[in-house]
Amino acid sequence: MKKSFHNPKQLFEPRVFTHAVGVSGARMVFVSGQVSYDRDGIVIGQGDIREQSEQVFRALGHCLRAAGASWSDVVKLNSYMVGPDSEAVNIYREVRARYLVPGQLPASTLVGVERLVHEDLLLEVELVAAVAEKAPKPAARRRARNKKPTGR
Numbered sequence: 001m002k003k004s005f006h007n008p009k010q011l012f013e014p015r016v017f018t019h020a021v022g023v024s025g026a027r028m029v030f031v032s033g034q035v036s037y038d039r040d041g042i043v044i045g046q047g048d049i050r051e052q053s054e055q056v057f058r059a060l061g062h063c064l065r066a067a068g069a070s071w072s073d074v075v076k077l078n079s080y081m082v083g084p085d086s087e088a089v090n091i092y093r094e095v096r097a098r099y100l101v102p103g104q105l106p107a108s109t110l111v112g113v114e115r116l117v118h119e120d121l122l123l124e125v126e127l128v129a130a131v132a133e134k135a136p137k138p139a140a141r142r143r144a145r146n147k148k149p150t151g152r
Helices: 049-066 086-097 138-146
Strands: 002-006 020-024 026-034 074-082 107-113 123-132
Touching (some): 020 026, 020 074, 049 086
Antiparallel strands (some): 002 020, 026 123, 074 123
């Protein structure tokens, strides 16, 4: 798999994301928007953007691992925040930075919204990851190469 990170000279130099990320030779993983629900669907961190950000990124990590991916595979983040102000955005970015790989920041969008699916939710984040396909083991390649057609 090959990933390339592009910040065109004609655009401003981003500090917290990459303008464009290219991927080739990868298995794509699409993670649905995660919010700060616990396992029982109860909102964690009501009214607290830091606590909700922490819960959202923990949930995203669980989803990545379940799909055989990691944070280093993330190439795109879409985030939706209720009533973003500079303090809330900075807190969100602080939490997010602990999960992302410096120098390989994903393409990213943050959208301010009026409300999410539940009135107590402040943040929802979805992502796309590109995972390198594992090369077949040498013995498996030999068997595949030596296999004769069945004639059916």
